[in-house]
C-alpha cells in the first residue's frame with residue numbers, strides 16, 4: 001500500500017500532467033511556452049523516484065524538491081524545488097500534520113521562493129497566489145479553523161491571486177520583457193501554485 005504523502009504528491013503530479021498544455025499556453029502568451037512542459041517533466045520524474053511506502057512527509061517533500069530542482073529547469077525548477085525542500089525541513093520525521101504544521105510549511109516554502117527568486121508580492125509571479133493564500137490560511141487557523149477549512153479559504157485567495165496577476169505587469173522573469181503588454185494575461189506560476197493547493201485540498205477532503 002502506498003503512503004498518504006506519496007498519494008498526495010502523485011495527485012499533484014497527475015493534475016500538473018492534466019494541465020500541461022494549459023500551463024504551457026499561458027506561458028506562451030507572456031513567456032517562452034515551457035511552464036507546463038517543464039513542470040510535467042519534473043513531476044513525472046518525482047512519481048518515478050519517490051518511494052511509494054515511506055510515510056515520512058519531510059523525506060518525501062525533500063526528495064520531491066531535489067527531483068524538481070534537477071529536472072524542471074527554467075525559473076520554476078529552482079523555485080518549486082526550494083519550496084518543496086524547505087517545506088520538507090519543517091515536516092522532517094512527521095507522518096501526520098496539524099493545521100499549524102501545514103501553515104509553517106507554507107511559510108517556509110514562500111520564504112524559500114523569495115530567498116531564491118528575490119521577488120515580492122505584486123510582481124506577477126506564483127507569490128501573488130501563495131502569499132495571500134498563506135495569510136488567509138494563518139488567519140483562519142488562528143481563529144480555530146481546522147486544516148481543511150483553512151485551506152479551503154486559502155484556495156479561494158489563491159484563485160483571486162491569479163485574477164490579480166491579470167491586472168498587473170510582470171517585473172520578474174521573462175514576462176517582464178513584455179512590460180505593459182504582460183497586463184491582461186494570468187501568470188502561469190500563480191496558476192500552477194493554485195492548482196497545487198487545490199489538489200492538496202481535494203486530496204485531504206478525500
Ligand SMILES: Nc1ncnc2c1ncn2[C@@H]1O[C@H](COP(=O)(O)OP(=O)(O)OP(=O)(O)O)[C@@H](O)[C@H]1O
Nearest residue numbers: 035074075076117119125126172173174188189190
Ligand atoms: N523571481 C521569481 N520569483 C517567483 N516566481 C517567479 C520568478 N520568476 C519567475 N517566476 C515564476 O515562474 C513562472 C515561469 O516558470 P517557467 O517554468 O516558465 O520558467 P522560465 O521559462 O524559466 O521562467 P521565466 O521566463 O519567468 O524566467 C512564472 O509564471 C512565475 O510565476
Ligand SMILES: [Mg+2]
Nearest residue numbers: 031032034035
Ligand atoms: Mg517559461
